[in-house]
Amino acid sequence: MNNWNLIGHEWAVKFLAQSVATDRVAHAYLVTGAHGIGKTTLARALAQALQCTRDNKPCGECNACRQVATNRHLDVQMIEGVPPRYNFEKDSLAPPRASDREKRALRILQIRDMLRDVSRAPFEGKHKVVILRRFEEAEEEAANAFLKTLEEPPRYARFILTARDATMVLPTIVSRCQILNLRPLAISEVEEALVARGKAEKDRARLIARLSGGRIGWAVRASADAAMLESRVRYLDELDAVLMEGRAERIARAGELDKQKEELPDVLDAWISWWRDVLLIQTGDGARITNVDRENNLRNAATRFARDQIYRAIQRARETARYLAQNVNDRLAMEVLILELPSV
Ligand SMILES: [Zn+2]
The missing domain is CATH 3.40.50.300 (P-loop containing nucleotide triphosphate hydrolases)
Structure with missing residues (x-):
């Protein structure tokens, strides 16, 4: 200090x-x-x-x-x-x-x-x-x-x-x-600072630090603003649900998601980080996952999806994020992405 x-x-x-x-x-x-x-x-x-x-x-x-x-x-x-x-x-x-x-x-x-x-x-x-x-x-x-x-x-x-x-x-x-x-801080440095400054207790600090990717300003805001983390939980729950849904339900869900237009980039970020975690667990690198609060759910997914399905999901979500930034038809872009996601 x-x-x-x-x-x-x-x-x-x-x-x-x-x-x-x-x-x-x-x-x-x-x-x-x-x-x-x-x-x-x-x-x-x-x-x-x-x-x-x-x-x-x-x-x-x-x-x-x-x-x-x-x-x-x-x-x-x-x-x-x-x-x-x-x-x-x-x-x-x-x-x-x-x-x-x-x-x-x-x-x-x-x-x-x-x-x-x-x-x-x-x-x-x-x-x-x-x-x-x-x-x-x-x-x-x-x-x-x-x-x-x-x-x-x-x-x-x-x-x-x-x-x-x-x-x-x-x-x-x-x-x-x-x-x-400015470069991202080490995750451990963020975690320690949040605890040392009384911004979050240990488990929460661990999760926030990982989600922050070393972006300290974001981490401090997320510690103070519960809503920032709540929406993430909602996005991940939505992804969980999508993976169990059939075609018609997925199309309906794309319509629902389209009502929260401004949030779509964050939705995709959360989804990408979830898939990356699944991949880390599959490759034996589970200690590095971001979404530490969903570890069971991630381990489960790691046994169900094939490597190329995971790669493809990450790649398609990234492409979709780029499309959204370019002002394409959001709803269509999300619908295509959701329909292409694998099923459990
Ligand atoms: Zn002064």
């Missing part, structure tokens, strides 16, 4: 702490890494360190530190993409139509607002800090509008961008940022 109060990513913290201490903080950082790996937490800690009014920044206790932590600091703002049909005048979301696919984007209007604000000197802090979350979702014209400021930023401005992957961001933007690529 350190003043930055982060779990893991020690090298990034050390590097940034040193930059702050020697007053050599870059104008722009691009923090990359998987969803839930801790990018925003790191960005916020850096914003605290930049605004902190005491020694040993971020102290976590001064007014500035507290305000950043609760998103109330006047010289720190965080912007991120908004769903389609967002009403900027009313600052609210128009009622979604069923046909809308909720694809968020960071829009030029948001960038212009932010740049107008950044053009004014800080109110109280030494810096103006802007965290731009999920920058891979920026529309091209928004990214280009931002680029101009990034080329000649006001001396007090500090930008912290986050994105899943640097290759998803305009190269002209990437080249002006210092890149911090």
Whole structure:
């Protein structure tokens, strides 16, 4: 544990702490890494360190530190993409139509607002800090509008961008940022941290750590939000049921699943991890399974399905996840997948 109060990513913290201490903080950082790996937490800690009014920044206790932590600091703002049909005048979301696919984007209007604000000197802090979350979702014209400021930023401005992957961001933007690529923590490190910080008791911490794949931010959220794990149990129960169903029931189930459109990528993730576990058990690698709470069920499946059936199920679920990302007919894609799954 350190003043930055982060779990893991020690090298990034050390590097940034040193930059702050020697007053050599870059104008722009691009923090990359998987969803839930801790990018925003790191960005916020850096914003605290930049605004902190005491020694040993971020102290976590001064007014500035507290305000950043609760998103109330006047010289720190965080912007991120908004769903389609967002009403900027009313600052609210128009009622979604069923046909809308909720694809968020960071829009030029948001960038212009932010740049107008950044053009004014800080109110109280030494810096103006802007965290731009999920920058891979920026529309091209928004990214280009931002680029101009990034080329000649006001001396007090500090930008912290986050994105899943640097290759998803305009190269002209990437080249002006210092890149911090966050990697997953060891599963054991996540598990120990959850227990040590009282976020979850042992069995639960073990399950969450494995499900997280080392993404500490996700693990911390899942420890606090029971619903995140409950939906996973539901997805796995659904898969269990599908495997016992006949054709007509499966078609009906695809229709049911289609009603929870936004959840489909998570459904597929859960299914893929389940099949991978079945494969691990079959190949004698059962100690590495993710879904430790369903071990009996997995062992059972490992005796019933042939290796090529398992491979095929994983491969088809991955393909389907790609189709969904490409806006194909969700229902049809899920129906084809479900009909192809083997039967017990
Ligand atoms: Zn402070």
